[in-house]
Amino acid sequence: MKLLVLLSLIAVCHCQKSTTANLLQTAIRNHLTGQLYLPGTPRACQKNCNDQNKFCGTPQMRLFCNQTNFLGIIIKSKCPRACKVCKPCNGISARTCLPDKNCRDSHKLCSTFLAPKLCKDEKVGYLVSQKCKKSCGICMSCEGLTPVPDCSRDCKDGHKSCPDWAHDFDYCKNESIHHEWMMINCKLSCRTCKPCGGIPPPKPTFKPIAPTFPSTTTFRPTLRRCDRGRTVGVSVRDQCLNTHNYYRCLHGLQPLRYDFILESSAQAYANKLATFQSSGPSRLGIDRARDVGENIAEKASNTFTVNDAITGWYATGLGFDYHSGSLSKETGTFTQVIWKETSSVGCALRRLGSETFVVAHYRRAGNEELTFFSNIQEPTRDVCEAMCGSSACQGHDGSRSKCDCERSGSREDVPVCEGRCVVSCPRPRNYHEDEWEESCEGVRECRCVTSSSRFGDRIGATCI
Numbered sequence: 001m002k003l004l005v006l007l008s009l010i011a012v013c014h015c016q017k018s019t020t021a022n023l024l025q026t027a028i029r030n031h032l033t034g035q036l037y038l039p040g041t042p043r044a045c046q047k048n049c050n051d052q053n054k055f056c057g058t059p060q061m062r063l064f065c066n067q068t069n070f071l072g073i074i075i076k077s078k079c080p081r082a083c084k085v086c087k088p089c090n091g092i093s094a095r096t097c098l099p100d101k102n103c104r105d106s107h108k109l110c111s112t113f114l115a116p117k118l119c120k121d122e123k124v125g126y127l128v129s130q131k132c133k134k135s136c137g138i139c140m141s142c143e144g145l146t147p148v149p150d151c152s153r154d155c156k157d158g159h160k161s162c163p164d165w166a167h168d169f170d171y172c173k174n175e176s177i178h179h180e181w182m183m184i185n186c187k188l189s190c191r192t193c194k195p196c197g198g199i200p201p202p203k204p205t206f207k208p209i210a211p212t213f214p215s216t217t218t219f220r221p222t223l224r225r226c227d228r229g230r231t232v233g234v235s236v237r238d239q240c241l242n243t244h245n246y247y248r249c250l251h252g253l254q255p256l257r258y259d260f261i262l263e264s265s266a267q268a269y270a271n272k273l274a275t276f277q278s279s280g281p282s283r284l285g286i287d288r289a290r291d292v293g294e295n296i297a298e299k300a301s302n303t304f305t306v307n308d309a310i311t312g313w314y315a316t317g318l319g320f321d322y323h324s325g326s327l328s329k330e331t332g333t334f335t336q337v338i339w340k341e342t343s344s345v346g347c348a349l350r351r352l353g354s355e356t357f358v359v360a361h362y363r364r365a366g367n368e369e370l371t372f373f374s375n376i377q378e379p380t381r382d383v384c385e386a387m388c389g390s391s392a393c394q395g396h397d398g399s400r401s402k403c404d405c406e407r408s409g410s411r412e413d414v415p416v417c418e419g420r421c422v423v424s425c426p427r428p429r430n431y432h433e434d435e436w437e438e439s440c441e442g443v444r445e446c447r448c449v450t451s452s453s454r455f456g457d458r459i460g461a462t463c464i
Helices: 002-015 017-033 059-066 070-078 110-118 125-131 162-167 179-185 236-249 260-274 306-315 332-337 369-375
Strands: 293-299 344-352 355-363 384-388 391-395 402-406 414-418 421-424 439-442 445-449 460-463
Touching: 059 070, 110 125, 162 179, 236 306, 236 332, 236 344, 260 293, 260 344, 260 355, 293 306, 293 332, 306 332, 306 355, 306 421, 306 439, 384 414, 391 402, 391 445, 414 421, 421 445, 421 460, 439 445
Parallel strands: 384 402, 391 414, 439 460
Antiparallel strands: 293 355, 344 355, 384 391, 391 421, 402 414, 414 445, 421 439, 445 460
């Protein structure tokens, strides 16, 4: 049988003298350099991984696959699939549609006997698959198939703002939290199809301010313009994005996008804080990237939320002097929340017993001294403020809000804001109890309470 294999190989070589000469040259070169496989073929999935001789699939021929001499190298070059030099991408499954005359069986027993039993047979599988191409699934006939059109009639956008979301906000990208929704509802703008009639994908005609997705999306990307919305009971991601964008909207700033990579680094550091592996700000270049900013909140409460943390960060800047103010440790959390050049955010929450830790990571990082004044923007005219000593409150309902200072007994004036509001009440130096609240957010009224009153036993920042 070995003699038969050698004779068949010699016969093939005589029929293809030029090919054989090239193979011999390759074999000699590979032998001298110690390479036993053809260049570019080891283990890679290849569409052209096919044997060139009908005897390649026989057990006797495969004995030569492990030979390291010239003959073994030539066998590998003629039988790369049988010798497992390369890996076919589709095996013997149907590949491409071919005309019926090129995809057919050459034996009458292919469909009834040969194909069902012998297509994958180790000894004769290769020979049977060459005789029964159609039945063994080596090819697929085009007969009866409907041609796939080059264009699609349903290649269109389901929302008028799709071009803006696709071009200005990059919501079509895989890393976007809105990618799945965009692939379904904004096919044309995301260029996932070709419209019939040669209509090019639309381009935005203006730069959008705050895109709002329809209610069918599974994740709200932004709120309506300065609409606080619902934050109690929603996810950490919702609270993180909605609360940040609400406070930024009060300053006329662009909304942030949610970033899962930032969420991951924030969660990793929140876990470190909760397990006392670290304390204070995280390390640049280790716990977070060098272009990432950070805010941290810690409270001895198991009801503390991401919304509460962001409100507290923002409240540290109430009464901030936008004309002569400067970068400081006391208001650094506030200026990071409203930093103009920041474009994305990710938040994490970790509870351990009665302790709660909240971490937010921002890109681009804020609080750069050289660009401080160009990135800090005053609130809009719809916001009123009352600064009363060390305390302050802010109202957000325009003409319906009232902000003032009221006398509280013999103590100093305290801020009172009506309507949707936020208040900051720093703890007095001579107050050492734990129940003092330094900030809160309300829908009807915000004030600082210094003693028990109609607000109950709550001391400090009080919101209703």
